[in-house]
Structures are given as C-alpha cells and as structure tokens.
Amino acid sequence: MAKMEVKTSLLDNMIGVGDMVLLEPLNEDSFINNLKKRFDHNEVYTYIGSVVISINPYRSLPIYTPEKVEEYRNRNFYELSPHIFALSDEAYRSLRDQDKDQCILITGESGAGKTEASKLVMSYVAAVCGKGAEVNQVKEQLLQSNPVLEAFGNAKTVRNDNSSRFGKYMDIEFDFKGDPLGGVISNYLLEKSRVVKQPRGERNFHIFYQILSGASEDFLCKLKLEQDFSRYNYLGLDSAKVNGVDDAANFRTVRNAMQIVGFMDHETQSVFEVVAAVLKLGNIEFKPESRVNGLDESKIKDKNELKEICELTGIDQSVLERAFSFRTVEAKQEKVSTTLNVAQAYYARDALAKNLYSRLFSWLVTRINESIKAQTKVRKKVMGVLDIYGFEIFEDNSFEQFIINYCNEKLQQIFIELTLKEEQEEYIREGIEWTHIEYFNNAIICDLIENNQTGILAMLDEECLRPGTVTDDTFLEKLNQVCATHQHFESRMSKCSRFLNDTSLPHSCFRIQHYAGKVMYQVEGFVDKNNDLLYRDLSQAMWKANHSLIKALFPEGNPAKINLKRPPTAGSQFKASVATLMKNLQTKNPNYIRCIKPNDKKAAHIFNDALVCHQIRYLGLLENVRVRRAGYAFRQAYEPCLERYKMLCKQTWPHWRGPARAGVEVLFNELEIPEEEFSFGRSKIFIRNPRTLFKLEDLRKQRLEDLATLIEKIYRGWKCRTRFLLMKKSQIVIASWYRRYAQQKKYQKIKSSAIIVQSYIRGWKARKLLRELKHQKRCNEAATIIAAYWHGTQARRELKRLKEEARRKHAVAVIWAYWLGLKVRREYRKFFRANAGRKIYEFTLQRLMQKYFLEMKNKMPSLSPIDKNWPARPYLFLDSTHKELKRIFHLWRCKKYRDQFTDQQKLIYEEKLEASELFKDKKALYPASVGQPFQGAYLEISKNPKYKKLKDAVDEKIIIAEVVNKINRANGKATSRIFLLTKNNVLLADQKSGNIKSEVPLGDVTKVSMSSQNDGFFAVHLKEGSGAAGKGDFLLSSDHLIEMATKLYRTTLSQTKQKLNIEISDEFLVQFRQDKVCVKFIQGSQKNGNIPTCKRKNNRLLEVAVP
C-alpha cells in the first residue's frame, strides 16, 4: 500500500518529525529521540528547516539509486522525505533558475560522513545537470579529482578508515543553462605531521601504501623503492593493512583518475618521485660526532639512502648532506653557520619531509585546478561544496584543534548571519513584520581568536616573531595577561581569580568556551607549529635540485629571491584563508549539511545517545532550531497549502475557484485558527507554532479517513451493484441454460417412455400373434397325432391279426411236424431199438471230452511254478482226470523252470534245498534265511593284508570265512573269532592277528547242536579222544548259522561220506575240557533288544536267553 501512495509532502508518513522545526516539545531528549527513531527506521536524513542533518548509516542504503535521483529531481524541498538529494536539487535549481550562487557547507566530526555527503551532492548535480560530450568530460574531471585528493590527503585514523586530513572547498562553475564548466578547489591545512609520525592504530597517507602495493616492480625499481612496508620508518606498521581496502586496486584507480584529470606522464612520474623521496627521507639516520670545539655534530649514518634520494631528486649529495649538518642564518649581509646536533638534524629531516609532502599536496591541488578550471571568461554561476573538519574536542587539544575550531566558529557565524539574513529577507519579501530574534551570537568568540591586536592568533604571531627566548609558556603568560578578562577565555594562571582553584584546568592549558562547548587546549607545541620552520639551507638545497617539480615546490630557496622577512606563520596563513573563504561564502546562498556519527565503532544499526548528544551540542543544532523557529515555525506557499488542506472546508472542497490565498484565508477562518497563530505573506502562509500545523495535519488525517470511508462506501456500493447486476445477468443465462437442459431431459424421458410403451404394445401384439400361431400349430399337430394314433391303432390291429394268423399257421406247421414225426417214429421205431443207445452215448461222451480239452486249452494258468491257479472242473465224471492233469502240468512247468538254471545256480539251489530239508519247520531261524543268498566267504581273507599269514597257512579252498562269537566257557561272554571251513578242516583264528587258534579235521566233528529258536548259537562237538578235543567242544554264535550248518553238513558228507548229526534241541550238553555243561535256551526278556544273551548260571548250566 505504502508504495502506491503518492507523496506530496514531507508530512506524509513521517517517522517522528521530518523537520526538527516541528518538534514539540523542543529539548535535547526529544531531539535525540526523534533522530534515533528515524535512524532506526533507516531515515538517516532529517531537516531543520532547510538544513539537512545526516546520520552516517555505516552501510549502503538503497537510497542513492538513479531512480531516487529521478524521484527527487525537480521536486520541491518539502515534497518528499528529507534527503541530501532534495537539498542538492534545491541548491542546483536555485542556482540555475534564480541565478543565485550556492554553497553547501558540510560539517561534522571525523567519520560523520562529510566526504561521502560531498560526493553525493556532486554526483547528484552531475546526474541532473546538462549532458553532452564536453559537459560529460568536465563532469568526469570534477568527479575524478576526488580519488586523487583522497589518495594524497586521506589516511586511516582510529575514527575513520578514510579520514580527510585536509579541509576542502570546491567551487563548481556552471554556465547560464546550468551546465558545468569547471571548478576550483581550495585546500586547507593538511595534517602534515602525519607524514613523519602517526598515532597508534593509524596510518600515513594512503598514497604511500598504494604505491608500495600497487606499483609494478619496474616502477618501484625506478623509484628506488621496495614493496616491504617495514623497510620505511615513516610507515606506521601496526595497521598497515586496512580491512576492506585494496591499496593496489586503489593505486590503479588513482593513476587512472590522474590521467582523466589531465596529468601528463612526466608529471605523474615526478609526483611519485617526490613521494618516494619523502618515504626514503625517513630512513636517513644520524649519529653524533665530536668536533674540535667540543660540540657534537651530527653525521649521516648510512649514506646509501641519501645517495638514492639525491639520484631520485637530482640533488647534489654534498649539498643535501651539508644541509643536514649546518644551519645558516643570514642577517643583514651577515651569514652565520652553526652545526646541527643529532636532535636538530632529525628535526630538520622531518621538517623537510613534512614540507615536501604538504607542498606537493598543494601543488597537486593547483595542478588539478589548472585542469578543471573553466575555459571561458563568461560570467559563471558557482556552487561551492565545503568539506571541512567539524568541531574537534579531544582529550588533548593542540594547535590543530584550535585552528579547526576557529574555522568552525567562523562557519557558525556565517550560519547565524545567513540564516537570520535569509529569514529576514523572506519576511520582508513576504511583507511580514520582522520581530527581533534572541540567539547567541558567537562573534565575540571569533573576536577572541582573530582580533588583530588582542586575538589569540595575533598573540601567538607576536610571540613567534619576538626576539629572545620564546616558549609555549611565555605565549600562555601573554595570553593570560591579554585575554584574562574575556568572558570566553579561561586559564588557571590568568589574573582573573575565577579559575585559580579549578583543578580540571591544568597550568599548561587554556580553555575557550566555544559556541559548541568548552575546549581545553594544551599550549605545548603552539609556537613551533605556528612557526612551521624549515631551515633555509634545506629549502635552498631543494631549489637546487635538478628536478623541476621539487624546484618549483621551494621557490624561496632561490638565492636571487632571498627574502629576509619571515614567511607568514601557519596561524596567520590559515586566518587569511579562512577570511577569504568566509568572504566567498557570504556572497553565496548557504545550504547546510550537518553530519552526525551515530557510534564510535564504525558499525551499522548502533545509535549511541551520548555520542550523538555531544555532537548535537557542539554542532549547535538545538540553537539552529531555535533560530529557525524564532519567528514562524512553518511556512508554505498558498497553492500547496490549499491543495493539502482544502478538504477541511466545504467552500474549498473539492475545488476552489478563486486565488489560492483567498482559499487559504477562507479555510483558516472556517477552521477558527487564532489569528496570532498565522500570518499571510505575499506568497506564503506563515504558521507560528508547530502545534497549529499538527492540528491541521490531524484534521486532515481525520478528514482523509472520512473521505476514504466515503470513497470506500461509494466504491463498495458501486462494486456491490456491479456485482449484483453481473450476478443477475448470469442468473438469467444460467436459468435459460437450465430450462433448456430440463426440457431436454423431460423430452428425453417422454421419448424413452413412448418407446417403452410402444415396445410393450408391440410385444403384446406379437405375443398375441404368436399365441394364435402356436394354437394353430398345436391344432395341426394334434390332428396329426390323432391321425397317427388312429393309423397306429389300425396298424396294430392289422399286425395283431396278421401275427395271430402267422402263429396259427406255425402252430399248424408244428403240430403237423410233430404229427409227421410221430408218424415217422411210429413207423421206424421197429428198426433202431438194438445199438442206437450205445452209439449215442459214446458220441455224446466224445463230444463232451472234446469240448473239455478245448476249454482247458484256453484257460491254462501261467508257467510260474508257484502259481496255484487251476481252472475249475466242468464235469463231475472228469474229477480224477482233472487232478492228474494239474499234477502233470505242475511237474512239467517245474522242469521247464529248472532247465533254465546254470550249474552254479543249481548248486546254490541244492544247498538251499539241503538247508530246507535240514531245518524247515525245525529251527525258528530258518524262514529268515530263505531269502538270504549263501555267500560263504564273508571275510575276504585273501584281499586283507592283515590275514596274509592266515591265508598262507590255509592252502585249501575256503568254503566259509566268517567272524563268529566264541562263547567263553567260564562266564558265557563272547569273543570274536574267524571261522574258516575248508574241504578238510574247521579252523578258528584270532580276529585281530589272524593267528590260528584251533584246527579240527572234519572227521573229528561228530555233531552240531543248536536250539529250535530264533538264535545263532551252535555247538560243534568233537570226537572224544581226537587231537582237537583236548580243549573241548566249541560253543559259537553266528549270524549265518543256517548257511554254516548246511555247508558244514554238505562238506562233511562229501569228504567223509557220513551224514553229520545235526541235533536241534533247546537243551544240550557241551563238553568243556573235563566238564559237561548243559546249554539251556529259554524265552528271555526283551532287555537287550533282539540279541540273545548268554550267562553262566552254575558249573553245569549255561543259560541262553532268546528274545
């Protein structure tokens, strides 16, 4: 919203008050608060009437853009928010249109933003004044003079990184059209002491650092310089680098600017040579050397530096060396030469450096002036911009501060004079009665300083010129005598007893009550600084230099122009230049910019009340407001006033047809503003009190709100009506569309209903037709069926009749045949009676047999010997034949089966058959063995190397080789043994070693006993008295008992031709050595699973529990 508002007055959207004249109540606190409030809202500019207070924002604000320039261009001063551009515009237009020379006086303490302000003014004027190639070049030259002067005249101080160490006044000259023609710059009091010594945390002038950092090596070599700052005594090292400052880049900018301003190459070269010489001067050092007369004389320590300086400046080395050792005083044709001691030599060196530099600076200003001066002689309009140090109140104030504060007193004087003059002039112009204004006139202070007889500066000059010993103390004494009675002078030593006991005032100081506050000055150094002495020998040495610039800088060194008169003192020079400046300013219309520094930290956003308060005091800003408000606080031309407030009165709102003044009169009458509160001038209305203005503003605001409400009301009404009409129109459109839609829908519905009804009717009709057709069809069918039935009945009747007829015919035939047969049999019976019965019987029998065999052939069972199937017997009389046939068939197929066997298979089956004969139905173990093939050699003795010995011992064919358990006769426990059966022997061998334990020839085996149960125990009984029987019978157990017993039986039979007795009994006797032990098999428990266990019960009984 705020953006859309068009500003017509400074009073619009004010933060605090934009013009301090309107401050109510007016006091220091409200003044500071107003500044602070505005500062916090980024409003760094505030007016006191036409004076601009500028607070340094210490950051770049977006208020200096080309758009802003356009915004302020050609607008009235009070039309927009306070801005330095408004002041610049006002000044420029006044210069261009009213032919009034202008001056812009910018004051404030170090770092308050004076130089920046002056640049802003210049850039604004450059932006709004005429254009064209020539004009642009002038503008460019004027603007580019700034970087050059800043490089040589500015330095980093604790207060400001780019502090101007000189005062500057620049006149910009314009032609009648307002196009710039050129300019003239005046410089004031360069702080030259900085060349040789800088306070802590500060630097020398920028140019020294710029050369060393930015110049090419070649160039530095030419200048006999080195890049290293620390090589130079004159460069303060503790802050050689400044944050955010690029010295090298700045050097390029400066050289470029020098070129634009018009410096010739050789000039630039000379300038830098002088700068180099100054730098190198600082490196010259002295040492004392005793002389014959007993006095110390100074000598240069290292002449190398001196040599280089001389080479650089074209000075004869011996001349300069002498100038550093001697001082010649000429008086009335007499020349007296005295030697310098070391301290004096250093003083001389520094004085030379300071003079060289300050003269170089002045030369630069002159040279720039030459370039930028207007080329025509026509009358020029002038705008002066003064950027000069503001009031300075430090802890220690010296000669420089005294001079600066004097300058500020003079400026204040001008301010008062001009402000009052302007005020008065305006009153006269407007025809308003002038009332006396009470204000403090500081002329009395100016007089204290500059009075030609009794002024402090005059005293100082007098002291300096006086023969005899002159010190700062003698100067102070003099002051005490002369100025003691002055109201604004304070000193402990003065005759005036007022300050005798004032301990805050030391004896070596004096204090002046300046308009801006009391300042105490240290008297020390006043005389010296005022004298500003450079020994003549040095200036002469300089003049002799083979360097045109240096020569030009020291014209007094020319012996031809020798002037025995002392050169003017610094004080008197300054006084003179200030007087010139004042004269100059007095002829111009002043514009003031008062710069204020918000904090000591160079930081944005910080507003230090105490610091600002101090500045407000010494800038005399309150005083300023008071002077401004002395008569009428506010004035405004009739037209804008009427324009602004016309809405407050019915007659003037919305249009006043008559003259503006009459309108304002009507308006003020209507508002009943007391008559003493305002006056009507010729073109302006004057308002005495800000309160009245604020009342008007309040009324206006209120009225604006009412008007806004009215406008809003009308606007809302209009908006609602428009909206209503739009809605109505829309409603009709929607309704018509809806109706159409509804009708369409209704039509669709009717249409579909009609189709449905139609389809129902059609359906009904069709069904009706169908029904009729169906009926017709059914009638036809029924007729057909009836006809069919009828035909059927008729046919069946016919068939029945025909069948009856046929049956009768057949019966007749059968009866006939029987009858015939009977007749034949009766006839032939007498021929067949004897053998026909037997023949028929045989034939029938034969026939039946044939039939039986043919059937048998088809029903034969399979050829498997175990197939039990056999077809059933068909006739009883064939029973025995049938059984015989079955037996024969079985034998035949068994034979067939056996014929397939090989010899080996036959052998196996023989063995199996043997086993069957021996054990079937006798031993419970037998059935399990039927399916197991007999393998004989379970242990492969020949292949296992462990049994090589055993193998070798048995050379016959092994029939059985198997591990058996031999039951220990003592305890019934089992031990593993290898059981071997050969053709002739039974052998038992150790299972591990293969050693033969016993060998029994088959002839000695009498019997083998075993139980009838499901166990593998067996006893091998030996023939009594045989060789092997000594140890007794063997009681063994084997997993292949059936096979072993069978093979043992068969082998014995084939070898001995005797049948081995195999006894199957659950209790048998075994011969153990001498004893016979009964081995008894009992049905045991399942404790050990399925393994039979053997236990010795007593001497005679060994019990085997079989599961």
Ligand SMILES: Nc1ncnc2c1ncn2[C@@H]1O[C@H](COP(=O)(O)OP(=O)(O)OP(=O)(O)O)[C@@H](O)[C@H]1O
């Ligand atoms: N209007 C501004 N906007 C932004 N920064 C500013 C403005 N004015 C001043 N400054 C900042 O403050 C610094 C000091 O300003 P400037 O050099 O103008 O002070 P000065 O009053 O000339 O001080 P001195 O008396 O030491 O020369 C500038 O270098 C800049 O950084």
Ligand SMILES: [Mg+2]
């Ligand atoms: Mg400055």
